[in-house]
Amino acid sequence: MNGGLWHGAWRRLRANPAAVAALCIIAALVAMAFVGPWFSPNEVEALDWSHVASDPGMVHAHWLGTDRLGRDLYVRTLAGARVSLAVGLVASAVSLSLGLCYGAVAGYVGGRTDHVMMRIIEILSGLPLIFFVIFLTVLFGRSESLLFVSIGAVGWLTMARIVRGQALSLRRKEFIEAAVASGASSARIIFKHVVPNVLGPVIVYATLSVPQIILFESFLSFLGLGIQEPHASLGTLIAEGAGEIEAAPWILLVPGVFLTMLLLCLNIFGDGLRDAFDARERR
């Protein structure tokens, strides 16, 4: 599936300085999240009672300071970043696969099947996400992987709508007619012809929804529904930091800046991706 159209998109992306810069920063942040902790002698959950809520500095080994329990912020922030990234990735993947399959089938098959499938989506969209997540958490207990899945399971609705719209317009195209005339089964057409041709907007949307997912997780954690102590995500760290804002602002600022940069760059890159896919190949 690496085709002339993907190369064209890649070339246009490379020519977009903002998108390239954003991608580099994202890569750097991700690398830091995984490799960074090795540089510090501190452990994630180690409590350093001699340096409680200390300022950032190079004097002691806590470069970015500590929180009110003496835990090193540098290491903790990076750990939180890992969790947030994992949420973003897993939830995004879940919503992408669910939405893609559902939307492609609804859009291609059409008729009553499409009608029923879309009504289901509309009903689900009407339910408030929060209640759904709370419901799942109550039902299955507080497991992190469940959290990822439930966030993804909620995010697939818009993806399904987008894919369905694309699939509907594809259905009329001549190459789909040609595939039917060649004797291809509906399953084959959906997975070999419809899905590859909707991937462009789908990838763009998936990239742009990662920031939303991370934010949503942060929000849930902030409310106490998501990641719980002693684990951390950027959201929980920010929640903690919010309480110490007057005395030790860095406890909020360190994870806050990391999260903001990550989200900003993801948005810029997503926009760049959309522009790259939008341009027509021919002059």
Place this chain on the structure above:
Amino acid sequence: MRPGGAGISPPPADAAAALCVTNLEVSYARPDGTVAAVRDVSLSVGPRECIGIVGESGSGKTQVFMAAMGLLAENARARGSVRFEGAEILGLAPHPLNRVRGSRLTMIFQDPMTSLTPHLKIGVQLAEVLVAHRGSSWREAKREALEALERVRVPEPQRRLRQYPHELSGGMRQRVMIAMSLLGRPSLLIADEPTSALDVTVQAQIIDLLRMLRVELGMAVALISHDLGVVAGLADRIVVMYAGRVVESARAGDLLRSARHPYSALLLQCVPNLRDARLERMPCLPGQPPDPAAPERGCAFAPRCPRASERCARERPALRDLDGAAQVACHHPLSP
């Protein structure tokens, strides 16, 4: 401006000529290199003349007139000169260009469906042009719109004014486009493949219409097509283009009777003809036109030419004047 790059003197910059193109070059900057769409074209259209420009896809015939109209894509570079009624319009800024473009100099395209707004009625679209460009009132504009439809012989024009583009047939839509292009009383109408998307039977009607309008309104017409047969019904002079250059230019009657360039002769054979006795093979040109991105080496037509010699592969023939106001670019032209 390159002096006489084609080997002949460019046509005199005649103030009376409707359009005068001199040594026009159009190239596109692409990531993998520059592509020359028009390599060096000079032609002119007299005030009430009709010229037919014929060539296959990729010959550059449309690009010449897109350059004249200032409609080239962003990554295109045009060099040379295009004079309309004596004034230079190549490279003109949009504001002064719009005084000429759309009123005195208009263009219609192959697919009228994409030029018409789908959600507006025909009458509104026609009237809008008048209200916007001439400041007429809506009442006047509607009246003129009706006249415009009558001028292009649309049956039941009152009814058509109230219809949407999708309710009309292809031929009818093309007539509406022609009507729209005539609203500004143009002195030159450029028609880019106006019949290629239409049935063969409707083609004749549109060509007849253009012929009639040309006489009635005293305007010049530049008709672009890949089909010599379409052009034959209208043109006074025919210009044949290949790979971005003019390869033959002659009076229509002369060219149709006895083309001098082998390419023109082959194109003539390809015109659909119900009287053709040989039915075993349908006449066609072998191979493909050359890739515009590839550099020129010798005559661009040599790979497909039945008369090509070793000299043709080496040396590009220059456009030479012949008697009878004709020009041909060939080392081995056919004899008349």
Place this chain on the structure above:
Amino acid sequence: MSGALLEVRDLCVRFGAFAAVEDVSFDLAAGETVGLVGESGCGKSTLARAILRLIPASGGSVKWDGADLLELDAAALRRRRRHVQMVFQDPLASLDPRMTVGESLAEPLEIFEPALTKPERRSRTLHMLERVGLAAEMLHRYPHEFSGGQCQRIGIARAMMLRPKLLICDEPVSALDVSIQGQIVNLLRDLQGEFGTAMLFISHNLAVVRHLSHRVLVMYAGRLVEAAARDALFAAPVHPYTCALLAAVPDPARAPAGTAQDAFAESPPAGRVRSGCAYRGRCAYAAAACALEAPGLEQIGAQHAVACHRRRELVYS
């Protein structure tokens, strides 16, 4: 005719009140080329798609190899598709832009001959690609890199991969330059000679149809108005519409006529006449009987049928 490959009987396609195709019947023998001509909007493309069940038919039957294609269940229909293939009007649009030429050509093999190994598939696609006059290195490239004529060759190669018994060509050359049209027509003819494929060739261009067809069907407003052997139709057409069609083809040898014939005062695409002959609005020979009843296709000679109430008088005129 029981020996026919394809027997279409009283085929109708209606979209609500609008009859796109009405009571069309014809036969097609093995190895034969039938040309189907008519103006845009007459229903010829709809007819082709209805035969292939790409759109649902509202009535009639399409007998192929002993079975009615319109009655088969989905799986049985798919099995028969290997024998009836289609070539489309827009060459580039009929190819999946995300698949290489090789992948597009291999798809029919993957569907109907799944037992083939990858090298076998590759060799078959390569062979067919060369058979239609394209270079081997094109297998790895994408459709948008090629011209209209080349894309149409790829479409034809794909359709011929399984050596179908019938090839339906829906205006295959209308989107191409006139200089290239002949290449495609000659290619189709060669392939027919080599593989014995029957063809239903749909076009609005009579000159092209004349080169390929053994028999010609003329369609107007959803109905067949004339059916004849090629030479008979072009030399001595009977139906007034056929005569008008032939007269409307521009002839470069003729000096341009005055104003266009009124026989082609265009009617809008929507709306069909509800009773009587659909052509009577334009017909120079319309009589009272023409308003009452739509004429059926009746034989007037060996292999020549016309749908016109006044056919006997027209034959002798």
